[in-house]
Amino acid sequence: MAQTLYDKLWNSHVVHQEADGTAILYIDRHLVHEVTSPQAFEGLKLAGRKPWRISSIVATADHNTPTEGWDAARGTATIADPISRQQVETLDANIKAVGALAYFPFMNERQGIVHVIGPENGATLPGMTVVCGDSHTSTHGAFAALSFGIGTSEVEHVLATQTLLMKKSKSMLITVEGTLGAGVTAKDIVLAIIGKIGTAGGTGYAIEFAGSAIRGLTMEGRMTVCNMAIEAGARAGMVAADDTTCAYLKDRMLSPKAADWDAAVAYWKTLHSDEGAQFDRVVELRAEDIQPQVTWGTSPEMVVAVTGRVPDPAAESDATRRSGMERALQYMGLTANTPISEIPVDVVFIGSCTNSRIEDLRAAAAVAKGRRKADSVKRVLVVPGSGLVKRQAEAEGLDKIFQAAGFEWREPGCSMCLAMNADRLEPGERCASTSNRNFEGRQGPNGRTHLVSPAMAAAAAVTGHFTDVRQFS
Amino acid sequence: MQAFTLLDGLVAPLDRSNVDTDAIIPKQFLKSIKRSGFGPNCFDEWRYLDHGEPGMDCSQRPKNPDFVLNQPRYAGAEILLVRANFGCGSSREHAPWALLDMGFKAILGESYADIFFNNCFKNGILPIVLPKAELDELFAQVDAAPGYKLVIDLAAQTVTRPDGKAIPFPIDPFRKECLLNGWDDIGLTLRHADEISAFEAKRRVEQPWLFA
Ligand code: SF4
DSSP states (O other): OOOOHHHHHHHTTEEEEOTTSOEEEEOSEEEEOTTTSHHHHHHHHHTTOOOSOGGGEEEEOOSSOOSSOOOGGGGGGGOOSHHHHHHHHHHHHHHHHHOOSEEEOTTOTTOBOHHHHHHHTTOSOTTOEEEESSGGGGGGGGGSOEEEEOOHHHHHHHHHHSEEEEOOOEEEEEEEESOOOTTOOHHHHHHHHHHHHOTTTTTTEEEEEESHHHHTSOHHHHHHHHHTTGGGTOSEEEOOOOHHHHHHHTTOTTSOOHHHHHHHHHHHTTOSOOTTOOOSEEEEEEGGGOOOEEEOSSSTTSEEETTSBOOOGGGOOOHHHHHHHHHHHHHHTOOTTOBGGGOBOSEEEEOTTTSOSHHHHHHHHHHHTTOOOOTTOOEEEEOOSBHHHHHHHHHTTHHHHHHHTTOEEOOSSSGGGTTOSSOOOOTTOEEEEOSSOOOTTTTSTTOEEEEOOHHHHHHHHHHSBOOOGGGGO | OOOOOEEEEEEEEOOOSOOBHHHHSOGGGGGOOSSSOOGGGTTHHHHBSSOOOTTOOGGGSOBOTTSGGGSGGGTTOOEEEOOSSBTBSOOOTHHHHHHHHHTOOEEEESOBOHHHHHHHHHTTOEEEEOOHHHHHHHHHHHHHSTTOEEEEETTTTEEEOTTSOEEEOOOOHHHHHHHHHTOOHHHHHHTTHHHHHHHHHHHHHHOGGGGO
């Protein structure tokens, strides 16, 4: 029978299945970071259990780490906040005690956001199950892997058993056919999708993204799309493996080598939905209809095209939705019907596991080149996703372009995506951000977040307000 | 894990959709390396008028009088009434830990985000899915009657209102069994350790590059 990609990935990992469908699913790759793992390591120790397979673990510190003032000689003492430092040091100690296939600690040259370092080191491969105590683990599905975020109890479960107990989700196919317009990116695709199906639209589903516009994306772009599958409610997003996938993985640090490479590629080429495979739900978009997107509210589904206006709650018939819109407008300090292009920004953040890879930085630099940050913009932070991305950008001279434009060039980490470190918005500040969540307080208490693509973020930085990046080309 | 059987508890309403886990427990409290002590900071940004940081004495902080859960009539509530897509966003298990620490043992809502839903069961919290029409009535009844309680019977899969109406709810049989008995998932899974080893050995032969 014709199988979906999700069927193939699911079926190839079922160790055992109960009559009610609850399965024991084998986990190939376990990514670990400092925030969601301490209680799991502690639980394991308290129960007197040993990790099942250490070589499945790849770890890094990213959420709490500062993005400036690095001093290798001082090590973790560089981290000013004592509780952040304790969390990073706890990860150091846990990995030292338990072991790992690879560990990129704070300030290591390969350290970075867990969802950036996995793929760029070949730790994420097609056909794998990939888990991490982090909801944006959906990112790795770009490699035709079944990848999803888990809670800390499940982190402990994977450490102890190399498996998870779960039931199969329903399947959704989202196709984007056609050709994207100039200045329209993967970020705009996924924001448009969330705008269409809503933040709960994917709840209970595993989403496969397909169609010519998705196939035409680079791996970076596919990661951006899968990254935000969780913002549509789906734990897992995925894209079929193809030549683009294999070309990206060739010669990465942990990618298969020699004869293994050929065998792996032969297998990976089978990782796509079969002709005629059935999905529980199908959603179709046309690439030509997608414009650069800007969120206006406090949920990623509150999104419009940059050419649009802030919506009017008075036009919403559903009472719960209407009050949600009113609350969002109040929080965001916006008035209904304001043109998006007239909203000024105070801060710009270019970074996060959604948009901090080399291509994202190139797209932002292309707009910043030869221009200056608007005087009204207080600060522009560019935070590369990893040490490797940072060095690549510097080799291409992107750091110089950003600095000449008055942008700050930082060390890698999660940074102002969730503001657990010192990078955060002041109350009331409005930010054009390339991250994935615009929840209340996400980038700092009472901060206001608008999600956009890297090029749109750079455009807002140089003009001081949201600007259709297509005007620049 | 604490077993969940019968709960006769006070109900508190939170009439919003898309309540995300950042709202349930803001990120600054995620720096703790413990599982407990998150209760005073549950809904921190809504609950207090000042900005909370770890280590503050919450009993001394100014409370937001407009936040519904601050009303004295809901003190000691064990059942939280919510709307759609509750617990969306981050996978942080600190969210159910905080709810539990604040005293909530069950949640009644229209829908939940997948990871949050899962995390509840791992911590002995019962997230119940009810149709919107039932929830609308419950919200109205809670509002009208201070001291409003509900009886949740997991074995019978019913929520019983003070007027006697019993509302049935669905639950996955495996999860029900685990909650009723307070079973530890890891212990259950390790009963299949031999099967896991056999599966792994086969995989090692078929895809050796996964085991480099
Ligand atoms: S960059 Fe943001 S979304 Fe991504 S892992 Fe870090 S905190 Fe989470």
